[in-house]
Amino acid sequence: MMPNPVILVLAxxxxxxxxxxxxxxxxxxxxxxxxxxxxxxxxMKLLIDNSVxxxxxxxxxxxxxxxxxxxxxxxxxxxxxxKLKYLPVIIFSTSYEPDVANLLYKKGAQxxxxxxxxxxxxxxxxxxxxxxxxxxxSAQPAKENFVLKGDLEAIPS
Amino acid sequence: xxxxxxTTPPSMVPMEALPAIKKDFRSVKKLDRQVITNKELAxxxxxxxxxxxxxxxxxKELAxxxxxxxxRAAELSIANKELAxxxxxxxxRAAELGIANKELAxxxxxxxxRAAELSIANKELAxxxxxxxxRAAELSIANKELAxxxxxxxxRAEELVVANKELAxxxxxxxxRAAELVIANEELAxxxxxxxxRAAELNIANIELAxxxxxxxxRAAELSIANEELAxxxxxxxxRAAESRLANKELAxxxxxxxxRAAELSIANRELAxxxxxxxxRAMELDIANKELAxxxxxxxxRAAELNIANIELAxxxxxxxxRAAELNIANIELAxxxxxxxxRAAELSIANEELAxxxxxxxxRAEELIVANKELAxxxxxxxxRAAELIVANKELAxxxxxxxxRAEELSIANKELLAFTYVSSHDLQExxxxxxxxxxxxxxxxxxxxxxxxxxxxxxxxxxxxxxxTLIEDLLAFSRVNTAERIFVTTDLQSIIEEVEAELKExxxxxxxxxxxxxxxxxxxxxxxxxxxxxxxxxNALKFSHPQVPPRIVIxxxxxxxxxxxxxxxxxxxxxxxxxxxxxxxxxEPKFAERIFEVFQKLHDKEEYAGTGIGLAIVKKIVExxxxxxxxxxxxxxxxxxxxxxxx
Numbered sequence: 107m108m109p110n111p112v113i114l115v116l117a118x119x120x121x122x123x124x125x126x127x128x129x130x131x132x133x134x135x136x137x138x139x140x141x142x143x144x145x146x147x148x149x150m151k152l153l154i155d156n157s158v159x160x161x162x163x164x165x166x167x168x169x170x171x172x173x174x175x176x177x178x179x180x181x182x183x184x185x186x187x188x189k190l191k192y193l194p195v196i197i198f199s200t201s202y203e204p205d206v207a208n209l210l211y212k213k214g215a216q217x218x219x220x221x222x223x224x225x226x227x228x229x230x231x232x233x234x235x236x237x238x239x240x241x242x243x244s245a246q247p248a249k250e251n252f253v254l255k256g257d258l259e260a261i262p263s
Numbered sequence: 264x265x266x267x268x269x270t271t272p273p274s275m276v277p278m279e280a281l282p283a284i285k286k287d288f289r290s291v292k293k294l295d296r297q298v299i300t301n302k303e304l305a306x307x308x309x310x311x312x313x314x315x316x317x318x319x320x321x322x323k324e325l326a327x328x329x330x331x332x333x334x335r336a337a338e339l340s341i342a343n344k345e346l347a348x349x350x351x352x353x354x355x356r357a358a359e360l361g362i363a364n365k366e367l368a369x370x371x372x373x374x375x376x377r378a379a380e381l382s383i384a385n386k387e388l389a390x391x392x393x394x395x396x397x398r399a400a401e402l403s404i405a406n407k408e409l410a411x412x413x414x415x416x417x418x419r420a421e422e423l424v425v426a427n428k429e430l431a432x433x434x435x436x437x438x439x440r441a442a443e444l445v446i447a448n449e450e451l452a453x454x455x456x457x458x459x460x461r462a463a464e465l466n467i468a469n470i471e472l473a474x475x476x477x478x479x480x481x482r483a484a485e486l487s488i489a490n491e492e493l494a495x496x497x498x499x500x501x502x503r504a505a506e507s508r509l510a511n512k513e514l515a516x517x518x519x520x521x522x523x524r525a526a527e528l529s530i531a532n533r534e535l536a537x538x539x540x541x542x543x544x545r546a547m548e549l550d551i552a553n554k555e556l557a558x559x560x561x562x563x564x565x566r567a568a569e570l571n572i573a574n575i576e577l578a579x580x581x582x583x584x585x586x587r588a589a590e591l592n593i594a595n596i597e598l599a600x601x602x603x604x605x606x607x608r609a610a611e612l613s614i615a616n617e618e619l620a621x622x623x624x625x626x627x628x629r630a631e632e633l634i635v636a637n638k639e640l641a642x643x644x645x646x647x648x649x650r651a652a653e654l655i656v657a658n659k660e661l662a663x664x665x666x667x668x669x670x671r672a673e674e675l676s677i678a679n680k681e682l683l684a685f686t687y688v689s690s691h692d693l694q695e696x697x698x699x700x701x702x703x704x705x706x707x708x709x710x711x712x713x714x715x716x717x718x719x720x721x722x723x724x725x726x727x728x729x730x731x732x733x734x735t736l737i738e739d740l741l742a743f744s745r746v747n748t749a750e751r752i753f754v755t756t757d758l759q760s761i762i763e764e765v766e767a768e769l770k771e772x773x774x775x776x777x778x779x780x781x782x783x784x785x786x787x788x789x790x791x792x793x794x795x796x797x798x799x800x801x802x803x804x805n806a807l808k809f810s811h812p813q814v815p816p817r818i819v820i821x822x823x824x825x826x827x828x829x830x831x832x833x834x835x836x837x838x839x840x841x842x843x844x845x846x847x848x849x850x851x852x853x854e855p856k857f858a859e860r861i862f863e864v865f866q867k868l869h870d871k872e873e874y875a876g877t878g879i880g881l882a883i884v885k886k887i888v889e890x891x892x893x894x895x896x897x898x899x900x901x902x903x904x905x906x907x908x909x910x911x912x913x
Contacts, residue, residue, distance in 0.1 A: 122699050129706075200695045204793060205749070223701030223734065225709060 108240050111137040113161055117149040117180070118142070118169040118198065123221065127167070127198075130229045135262055136236065146175025150183060153190055162189075165239045167198040167219075167232075170206075178213075185214045194239040202253070211252050218253045231256030416665070423658055433647060444637055455626065458619055465612055475605070479598055486591055486598075497584050504577050511574070514567050521560070680747075687744040690737045697737065701730045739879035742797060743864075746886050751791045758785045758799075758822045758844065761792070765799045772807050778816040785822050788842050790891060790911070798887045799846075801880040802907055806848035808874060809905070814849060821845045824913045832910065834894050840913040841893075847906035853899040861897055 114131070118124050124142050131138050141163070143149045153163075166184075170177035177197065184190045194216040197207075202220045210218060217235055222228050231254050238247070238254070704726050712720055762782055766773060773780065780803065788795070803818060810816035822844045827835035830843060853861065853868055860866050862885040865878040881897075884907075888895040893911030 120695070120699075122702075126699075126702055200698060201691055203745075221698060223698045223705070223730070225702050225705040228702065 108136060108236060109164055111139045112165070112236060112240060113163045114138055114140045114165055114167065114236075115149065115152065115163045116140060116142045116167045116198070117144075117146065117172065117177070118167070119144045119172045120169070123169070126225065126228060127232070130225065130232050133229055134233050134236075136233075138236075145173045146177070146180045148174075149180055150175065153184075153193075163193065165236060166193055166195050167235075168195050168215075170197060170199045178210075181210065181213050181215060196235050196239060196254075207253060211246075211249055214246065215252075216246060220253070222256065227256050230258050230261060233261050234258050412668075416661070419661060423654060423661075444633055444640075455623065458623060461619070465616060479602060482598075486595065494588070497581060497588070500577055500581055500584070504574065504581065508574075511567070511570060514563075514570070518563075518567070683744045683747045686740060690740045690744065693737050694734070697730060697733055701727065701734070704730065736877045736879075739877045739883070743879050743883050743886065746794055746797065746883055746890065749793070751794075751890060753789050754792050755787050755789045756792055756795075757787055758782070758820070761796050761799050762803075762820060764796060765803055768800060769804060769807060772804075776807055776810060776816055778807055778810070778818065780818045781820065783819060783821045786824055786842065788822065788844075788911070789913070791887075794887045794890060798884050798909075801884050802846050805880060806846065806850055806905070808876065809852075810848070810850040811902075817849045819845075819847050830910060832894070832896070835910055841910040842913045844909040844911075845906065846909075847904060849904045852901050852904045853897075854901050855899060858897045858899065862895070 116124060116127050118127070124144075128140060128142070131140055141152065143152055149166075149168075153166075168177045168180060177199075181195055184193060184195060191214075195214070197210055197215050197218045198221060199218070200221050202218075207218050216239055219231050219235060222231060234254055234256055704723055707715075708720075708723055708727070715723070759782060762780065766780055772778070806818045807816055822842065824840055825843050827837045827839045827841060830841060835841060857868055861868065862881050864882040866882075867876060867878040869876075885895055888909055888911065891911040893909060895910075896908045897905060898908070899905040
């Protein structure tokens, strides 16, 4: 069951993408508390402060190409942190490179979303990611299920 | 008109005559003028008569001409009427021609348009052909040049190798010879030592001989002294023998004297006998005295005998001494002979020494020659080392040039990579703004369409289509540059697993078109796996895309190892083994003339409304095959299907 509200952090330096994400989230049938940061350093600061002052986020959506500290560095740091290493990390990137995706899977990312061009598709894939990542048993999926396509029948209204 | 000239110079006329002459001169002038005027008037009268006659003739001619003109005017009138009729006819015909011309002009316009279009198309084709030929020629030249450079390098490398071998051989020979010379030198040194030893021995032998000679001379001297002594002793003995003989003679004489005395005594005896008779007593005494004398004689005789024996002995001794002297003489002769022999031998030894010295000289000479030869060899070695050094320098230079070329090749490679990386990065970065445009458009379509006119909606649809197409183009470009830049790791894998992955990826399209993908034969292949996956994806994807609308696609894939000989393709080496992968379909195929062109980037045979695509897919396929050092051929027949044959080294 999805927590209510589901607490999310989005790390993305692109303001348009942040807007799309926020709008998509608002149109989904769930209650969410979204915090947005625009670079890796801000993100780490937030997560570490959060670990002192709850509530910690349920899911992190992480862009790869960010200023100051990129998504790869963030992922590596999170996986070394005793408390933060269990935070599901969903890669949220414009591009898709098989090699890069393989590497991220190895480093422990939970899912990989290639930002869709279609807004309704964006909603679907965010919803799918939240459903999967907030399941009780949120272990890393099999590799062939690593990349999310938003292939849902429909979003319940 | 005549003019009177002053012909007399003024100086010839006296001054007082001048006024009279002037007066005369004026009257003459006046006369002259009248004559002239008269003549002129006569001439004018003549001219006028002539002109009147001419005018009469001209008037007659004009009258004739006027008549002619009246005739001609009548004729012209008739002709004009005829012309007017003809002009009417012509205008009619001109009108007809005008219509025909317009039609022709229209047709020409059409033809020109078409010709212009054809001309443009031809020019374009010609330009493309030229470009291709140029590029082919450039490539051919570049290949030839490279081949030539490689040849030159190989030649030069071979020459250098040969030269090196020769040098090595010469060095070996020289080292051998040097070693032989060293041995020869050592031998010579050994022989010299031996000779020196022998010379030393000979020297010692000479010294010994000299010593022996000395000794012999000493002994000879001693023997000579001994001989002299013996001679002296002999002389002494002879003297003594002579003295003995004298003594003997004296004794004999004494004996004779005694005999004489004995005779005298006998006489005396007789006398004495008488006297004896007389003196018997005294005789008796005398007898006793005689007896005593006899004893004395006997003693003396004994002594003579002894002396005689001593003489005999002396003679014997003399004889012995003579013998010994003769023997000594012989020994002397022998010694002299031996001395001579020794001298001879010494002379021989001296000669032998000289010869040895000569030989030593010769050997020294030869040693010098050998030293010279050694120096020359050393010089030659130096020269060869120099040349070797030069060759090394030349080699270094070649190596340097090679390095430079490699550097340049590397630089070009780097530049190429940079270019590809640029393509990659730019394509990569283009994705983001494009995606955002698409997202915004999708949001307008979803939420704002009520506020849009139909036209506005249509324009947004067009934006979306163009964006989608641009997205595909960028993705294909990315795939193309990825094929060029990504790491190439060859692994041995089986084609079946790759095909299964591709089938999974194309699942929707396969199901939608009811396609059958049939894998008939498979064998292990050694490939860059992700690239080969892309290759199979593109080829199977193409087979699905270019299928007959009514016929379910059937794609047949085979894979087997074959030798170049079995494969019958001139680009393959006969003896080499190849993995031959064939993908054939029953789609729309293509005209055989496009078999090469379909592999070029952005080459398409269909317009994008009919069959979507960017014209990059087969270029990627070809690039991947080339990355595997293989070749790909396409065979097609319009409406019957296409077949792709891939040959990669097994």
